[in-house]
Amino acid sequence: xxxxxxxxxxxxxxxxxxxxxxxxxxxxxxxxxxxxxxxxxxxxxxxxxxxxxxxxxxxxxxxxxxxxxxxxxxxxxxxxxxxxxxxxxxxxxxxxxxxxxxxxxxxxxxxxxxxxxxxxxxxxxxxxxxxxxxxxxxxxxxxxxxxxxxxxxxxxxxxxxxxxxxxxxxxxxxxxxxxxxxxxxxxxxxxxxxxxxxxxxxxxxxxxxxxxxxxxxxxxxxxxxxxxxxxxxxxxxxxxxxxxxxxxxxxxxxxxxxxxxxxxxxxxxxxxxxxxxxxxxxxxxxxxxxxxxxxxxxxxxxxxxxxxxxxxxxxxxxxxxxxxxxxxxxxxxxxxxxxxxxxxxxxxxxxxxxxxxxxxxxxxxxxxxxxxxxxxxxxxxxxxxxxxxxxxxxxxxxxxxxxxxxxxxxxxxxxxxxxxxxxxxxxxxxxxxxxxxxxxxxxxxxxxxxxxxxxxxxxxxxxxxxxxxxxxxxxxxxxxxxxxxxxxxxxxxxxxxxxxxxxxxxxxxxxxxxxxxxxxxxxxxx
Amino acid sequence: xxxxxxxxxxxxxxxxxxxxxxxxxxxxxxxxxxxxxxxxxxxxxxxxxxxxxxxxxxxxxxxxxxxxxxxxxxxxxxxxxxxxxxxxxxxxxxxxxxxxxxxxxxxxxxxxxxxxxxxxxxxxxxxxxxxxxxxxxxxxxxxxxxxxxxxxxxxxxxxxxxxxxxxxxxxxxxxxxxxxxxxxxxxxxxxxxxxxxxxxxxxxxxxxxxxxxxxxxxxxxxxxxxxxxxxxxxxxxxxxxxxxxxxxxxxxxxxxxxxxxxxxxxxxxxxxxxxxxxxxxxxxxxxxxxxxxxxxxxxxxxxxxxxxxxxxxxxxxxxxxxxxxxxxxxxxxxxxxxxxxxxxxxxxxxxxxxxxxxxxxxxxxxxxxxxxxxxxxxxxxxxxxxxxxxxxxxxxxxxxxxxxxxxxxxxxxxxxxxxxxxxxxxxxxxxxxxxxxxxxxxxxxxxxxxxxxxx
Numbered sequence: 003x004x005x006x007x008x009x010x011x012x013x014x015x016x017x018x019x020x021x022x023x024x025x026x027x028x029x030x031x032x033x034x035x036x037x038x039x040x041x042x043x044x045x046x047x048x049x050x051x052x053x054x055x056x057x058x059x060x061x062x063x064x065x066x067x068x069x070x071x072x073x074x075x076x077x078x079x080x081x082x083x084x085x086x087x088x089x090x091x092x093x094x095x096x097x098x099x100x101x102x103x104x105x106x107x108x109x110x111x112x113x114x115x116x117x118x119x120x121x122x123x124x125x126x127x128x129x130x131x132x133x134x135x136x137x138x139x140x141x142x143x144x145x146x147x148x149x150x151x152x153x154x155x156x157x158x159x160x161x162x163x164x165x166x167x168x169x170x171x172x173x174x175x176x177x178x179x180x181x182x183x184x185x186x187x188x189x190x191x192x193x194x195x196x197x198x199x200x201x202x203x204x205x206x207x208x209x210x211x212x213x214x215x216x217x218x219x220x221x222x223x224x225x226x227x228x229x230x231x232x233x234x235x236x237x238x239x240x241x242x243x244x245x246x247x248x249x250x251x252x253x254x255x256x257x258x259x260x261x262x263x264x265x266x267x268x269x270x271x272x273x274x275x276x277x278x279x280x281x282x283x284x285x286x287x288x289x290x291x292x293x294x295x296x297x298x299x300x301x302x303x304x305x306x307x308x309x310x311x312x313x314x315x316x317x318x319x320x321x322x323x324x325x326x327x328x329x330x331x332x333x334x335x336x337x338x339x340x341x342x343x344x345x346x347x348x349x350x351x352x353x354x355x356x357x358x359x360x361x362x363x364x365x366x367x368x369x370x371x372x373x374x375x376x377x378x379x380x381x382x383x384x385x386x387x388x389x390x391x392x393x394x395x396x397x398x399x400x401x402x403x404x405x406x407x408x409x410x411x412x413x414x415x416x417x418x419x420x421x422x423x424x425x426x427x428x429x430x431x432x433x434x435x436x437x438x439x440x441x442x443x444x445x446x447x448x449x450x451x452x453x454x455x456x457x458x459x460x461x462x463x464x465x466x467x468x469x470x471x472x473x474x475x476x477x478x479x480x481x482x483x484x485x486x487x488x489x490x491x492x493x494x495x496x497x498x499x500x501x502x503x504x505x506x507x508x509x510x511x512x513x514x515x516x517x518x519x520x521x522x523x524x525x526x527x528x
Numbered sequence: 529x530x531x532x533x534x535x536x537x538x539x540x541x542x543x544x545x546x547x548x549x550x551x552x553x554x555x556x557x558x559x560x561x562x563x564x565x566x567x568x569x570x571x572x573x574x575x576x577x578x579x580x581x582x583x584x585x586x587x588x589x590x591x592x593x594x595x596x597x598x599x600x601x602x603x604x605x606x607x608x609x610x611x612x613x614x615x616x617x618x619x620x621x622x623x624x625x626x627x628x629x630x631x632x633x634x635x636x637x638x639x640x641x642x643x644x645x646x647x648x649x650x651x652x653x654x655x656x657x658x659x660x661x662x663x664x665x666x667x668x669x670x671x672x673x674x675x676x677x678x679x680x681x682x683x684x685x686x687x688x689x690x691x692x693x694x695x696x697x698x699x700x701x702x703x704x705x706x707x708x709x710x711x712x713x714x715x716x717x718x719x720x721x722x723x724x725x726x727x728x729x730x731x732x733x734x735x736x737x738x739x740x741x742x743x744x745x746x747x748x749x750x751x752x753x754x755x756x757x758x759x760x761x762x763x764x765x766x767x768x769x770x771x772x773x774x775x776x777x778x779x780x781x782x783x784x785x786x787x788x789x790x791x792x793x794x795x796x797x798x799x800x801x802x803x804x805x806x807x808x809x810x811x812x813x814x815x816x817x818x819x820x821x822x823x824x825x826x827x828x829x830x831x832x833x834x835x836x837x838x839x840x841x842x843x844x845x846x847x848x849x850x851x852x853x854x855x856x857x858x859x860x861x862x863x864x865x866x867x868x869x870x871x872x873x874x875x876x877x878x879x880x881x882x883x884x885x886x887x888x889x890x891x892x893x894x895x896x897x898x899x900x901x902x903x904x905x906x907x908x909x910x911x912x913x914x915x916x917x918x919x920x921x922x923x924x925x926x927x928x929x930x931x932x933x934x935x936x937x938x939x940x941x942x943x944x945x946x947x948x949x950x951x952x953x954x955x956x957x958x959x960x961x962x963x964x965x966x967x968x969x970x971x972x973x974x975x976x977x978x979x980x981x982x983x
Contacts, residue, residue: 148693149686171664175942182697182733182932191828215868217732217932218697324706365869372865375730376858476697476732486690 007033007292009523010282012269012308013463013502015043018298019252019263020516021501021523023074025296026259028524033290034253034261035282037268037463040246041253043298044462044469045511047246051449053399054337057244057390057406059458059469065228065510066248067141070517079254080247083239084393088356090347091201092439094363098346099197100353115195126192129176134227136169136177141228141507141514144522145481145489181476185219186364200361204384207410209470209509211328213371214364218476225474225510242394248511272297272308272498279498294497294523298516300464300471301325301484301504305493314494321485325504326478329455329467330374332412334432336405337398337449341389342440354392360385360435374411379428382435384410402448407432414455414466425452470509471502480506491515491522499523535561537800537979538789540777541958542566542769544574546804547761548972549957549979551586553802554766556980561798562769563777563791569762573883574968576752577744579657582969586764593760603749605848606716609855613848614712620748631710638748641707646747647688648695648739651681656743656963656970659978660936660945697932700734701857711856719854719877720750722892724926724965726832728864729857733932740930741966751850754881757968776805778813779954786953800983802975804958806831806927807940814951822950825941829960830934831924834867836894836901838918839886840911846882853878853908867893872901878908889918897921926965927958936962947975948982955979 011022014036026032040046044059071081087103099115101108113120146158166174179188185206189199199214205226206212206219213219241247253263268285272295281291297304305314305322341350344358361367361384370380386408391398398404409432416424429452437443455467464471472478481489483506491499501519503509539550542564554560583593602615614630616623620639628635654677655661661674682689695703700721704714718729721738725731744753762769773791779801780787788797803810811818811826818826854860854877863873872895880887891905897918906913928934937945940960947955957975959965 149689167664171943174664175938178938178942179933184731187830187933212732216730217727326702368868375861477694477702482694486694487686 007031007290009033009294009296010035010290010292011296011298011501012272012282013037013043013298014041014249014253014263014265015298015462015502016045016249016252016511016513017502017516017519018043018296019249019256020070020074020513021296021298021520022261022263023252023256023259024517024520025523026256026261027073028520032256032261033292034256034263035267035269035284036263036265038461039265041263041265042246042249044458044464045245045249047244050335050451051337053402054404054449055244055390055397056335056404056451057246058335059333059453059462060245060511065226065512067512067514067517069142070513073517074252074255076251076255079251079258080243081251082242082247084242086240086356086388086393088353089201089359090344090353090356091197091359091361092344092346093197094366096346098344099195099201100347112195112198115198116193119193119195119198122192130224130227132173133177133180133224136166136173137224138228139165140480141512142518144491144518145483145506147487147490148481149487180220180224182217183220184215184217185223186214186368187217188220188223196363197361200364200367201359203364204359204361204367204386207367207371207384208386208408209331209468210473210475211326211330211374211411211413212475213368213375215368216371221476221479222474225508240388240390240393242396244390244394244397245511252513269308271310272495274309274313274495274498277313278496294499296499296501296519296523298502300327300468300502301500302327302465303463304500304502304504309495309498318485318488318494325484326473326475327414327466327468327471328473329414329458329464329469330412331408331410331469332379332428332455332458333453334407334409334429335451335453336407336433336447338403338405338446339401339448340446341392341403342405342436342443342446344440346439354389356388358385358387360387360439370411374413377413377415377417379412379416379424379431380410381431383412383432385432385436387436407436412454414459414468420454420456425454425457428452428454471504472508474508479508483508491519492526533788533797533799535559535796535798537561537802538563538777538796538798539767539802539804539957540564540779540789540810541804542569542762542771543804543958544758544761544968545957545959545972545975546802547758547764547767548582548586548969549802549804549976550767551761551764552973552976553979555586558800560767561796562767563773563789563796564769564771565773565776567772569759569771572758573888574755574757576966576968577653577970578753578755578757578968579653579744579970579973581657582757582973585973586761588757588760588764594756600754600849602849603751604716604850604852606712606852606855608712614716616716616748618746618749623748627710627713630712631708634708634710634713637707642748644687644691645739645742645750647684648691649742649745651684651688651692652739652743652963654680655936656967657974659947659974660939660962662946663937664943695739696736697732698735699730699732700738701729701861703735703738704857715854715856715859716852717750718857718860719852719879722860722864722877723890724835724924725929725931726830726834726864726867726893727931728861728868730861736932736935737930740964743967752966755968776809779803779810779951781814781817781951781954784817784950784952786951800953800955800979802955802957802979804956804972806923806958807956807960809923810954810956811949818950822941822944829928829940830931831926831928831960833921833924834893834895835925836889836891836897836918836921838889838891838905838916840880840889840906840909840917841886841915842882842911845885846880846887848880849882851880851882851887851909853880863893867895870895872896872898874904876901876904876908878905880909889916891918894918894921925959927960928964930964930966935964939964947971947978
């Protein structure tokens with residue numbers, strides 16, 4: 003078995019593709035193996051109903067690292083981000099809260115709800131901007147090992163300490179609060195308008211199994227705020243062609259650098275000889291040799307399925323086994339013959355070019371979480387709704403529309419387990435809830451696709467359907483992601499690396515894990 | 529400063545921290561007056577670790593001082609859903625056997641769990657007997673002290689470092705789910721994780737709260753030690769204590785400098801005031817002299833009162849020492865769900881300590897205290913409602929919740945964790961400061977040492 007490849011990347015999700023592109027760019031001979039017929043993992047666009055295209059699992063892009071866009075020259079490979087300029091939150095009393103692309107308009111709208119909050123909004127924005135800047139270097143940094151006495155780790159820890167101390171007292175304190183508080187408590191310190199807090203706190207719960215009052219969600223708030231930096235995309239964006247187009251662009255860049263991408267190729271296991279990875283075995287029995295094997299799958303699959311338990315230290319295995327996934331979100335994709343009109347802002351207009359957030363009050367979102375906590379899907383869930391066809395007409399046949407509904411909470415561990423009946427009941431809860439804010443929606447539905455965490459797991463392979471490859475909880479971040487001592491993209495098996503969102507800095511269509519992994523691999527002289 | 533001042537320092541509050549601070553200042557030659565708004569000393573048991581440094585510095589020895597830790601065995605009793613009870617003992621082996629009847633798997637893990645938690649509590653103990661690390665410092669002495677702490681932790685082994693980083697931000701539910709399967713056991717342990725918090729066991733940081741309340745206890749005992757330290761301090765000569773100040777003493781200051789306190793109608797002059805009262809109460813009258821940022825930070829202290837205390841009279845002696853009624857983590861979580869929406873728990877968590885023919889009660893989560901709550905407590909204990917009485921709440925027992933954003937250098941407010949305040953000559957020494965409530969005398973001692981260094 004001659005070593006034909008320098009590196010094999012398992013899984014053609016966006017992180018795997020980023021790793022492959024960076025390795026190929028450095029002149030390595032790279033092969034990407036994807037089990038599905040197309041690349042993208044959870045970032046795929048598929049024509050589910052004839053003429054109607056959906057970004058199946060993910061829906062918006064804002065976190066993709068600007069250095070990746072630059073290094074891989076993604077716009078040349080077809081990446082085109084269209085701005086998503088507004089967020090409208092319908093309230094239960096028929097009123098709404100809107101945030102528009104125009105800052106002054108947003109301020110005026112806030113002023114209508116609370117003059118005090120309108121004042122605080124700018125201050126808050128400034129603080130979050132500084133906080134995001136303070137954390138940004140960490141996104142581009144290989145986490146040091148705090149348990150190591152290696153001078154390089156100690157120096158990195160010192161530099162990190164110095165960085166934080168350099169922020170100054172006030173910002174350091176704000177950062178500690180962001181790292182430890184609940185988004186509701188954090189926002190309580192700033193605002194009084196409930197619907198504003200509810201809508202803001204919603205970005206603190208995305209992809210977590212936590213409610214807005216759970217400590218740790220303020221960090222997720224910040225994590226999602228990163229996307230609003232850099233001036234590359236203002237606010238949340240939508241990729242032309244859906245998030246699948248992001249994956250395609252990265253894949254195209256990787257190919258451009260000489261990487262080979264093979265779809266419909268399921269890896270059964272990683273070949274290990276004498277504690278060193280030597281290649282992979284495919285499900286069809288083929289064996290492919292490589293100097294380095296990189297897994298873009300989540301930590302559980304990377305370590306507990308692809309390699310034999312005896313290749314890994316016992317303590318490490320128990321760390322991986324207790325790594326929390328608990329997928330909590332689902333997706334409902336609707337094909338419509340016309341756009342729905344929302345009671346709070348009747349008619350069809352520019353509001354449909356932005357998002358609708360179903361987060362009318364903190365209590366509403368918190369109660370949605372309560373249902374999930376005890377093993378049920380939310381009867382009235384939190385939802386983030388966009389109409390991709392309004393921004394990118396290519397997504398639906400002329401005159402028709404697609405509606406993408408991100409839903410939380412749909413717990414992976416549902417009482418009694420997920421089945422077809424439960425899936426449809428969940429879909430009904432989603433549609434009925436939206437109907438209460440936009441009467442008439444149901445009559446416009448041509449097709450409906452409901453995706454539960456169990457479906458996400460079945461289709462993409464993401465363990466427990468967690469879209470971030472592991473919860474973004476404090477004890478699963480930075481040098482703890484995915485396990486203490488193994489956060490530097492290496493693994494206990496030599497020449498075997500990890501590059502998925504289950505490593506630092508984690509989820510979202512960010513690509514940072516993939517890039518850092520590639521740099522780590524190249525740094526090791528692979 | 530008034531030349532006629534009879535006192536070098538006035539301490540507000542004759543509770544354990546106020547008294548520790550007062551006695552330490554007196555021992556350093558200061559003339560100290562303690563004022564307290566209560567009519568007379570209360571005969572209340574002190575719950576929480578008394579650091580040996582406090583006893584040593586004040587020369588307190590047994591038999592005057594006792595730790596009830598020596599007496600309570602089993603340290604907890606919990607009814608089992610199918611009848612019978614789980615009793616956990618000071619003896620690890622005896623507890624292991626008791627757990628084995630519920631779950632052999634849990635029993636197998638118990639000794640290791642106890643050892644790991646004990647080691648982490650030891651780290652907290654080292655942190656608690658000194659002021660919180662000053663992360664902003666440029667002073668070489670403080671940096672060395674922090675490095676020393678780091679080294680101390682590192683010497684406990686790699687596993688301890690990992691445990692600390694991983695467990696402190698976790699929820700107690702996740703921590704216990706990692707280790708155990710039995711609901712009764714997890715309920716008993718999980719209850720300690722939510723003590724005095726307006727949070728349920730699934731909230732991040734409750735694992736820290738669990739360890740905080742393990743401080744001072746031997747391995748395998750997850751309830752704080754109990755002692756009579758306040759009574760000993762009250763009886764100790766050296767400081768004058770004035771009781772019955774009708775209302776909480778008010779700090780007086782002019783131009784950012786403390787001048788004394790007003791206790792009732794009396795103005796007492798002193799160049800130094802040490803308050804063990806709630807920071808929000810202490811600073812309320814001083815707002816005009818404080819900068820807006822500081823006032824906002826004090827206003828933002830989360831101190832939502834959530835525990836009701838009281839007693840239940842018994843007709844016959846209890847067949848337990850301490851009874852924990854928190855049958856599962858879900859029970860605790862549901863009790864918290866009510867509080868989350870501003871209601872008292874329909875089925876609260878109740879802990880009862882048998883003392884002199886009565887039960888001392890800890891009830892959580894209590895937003896308001898009314899007949900409904902009394903009835904549900906009585907029902908849980910299996911006594912008549914008339915036998916239960918609950919005290920009206922008077923602020924948060926810890927003067928600020930022990931959440932991760934309100935500990936160490938963030939307590940009581942960010943940047944003011946070292947007992948000093950923006951008012952010159954005014955210091956804090958209560959549970960609202962590091963290391964917080966449930967640690968008897970540590971804040972008072974830490975504060976006194978800072979005060980003596982400054983003055």
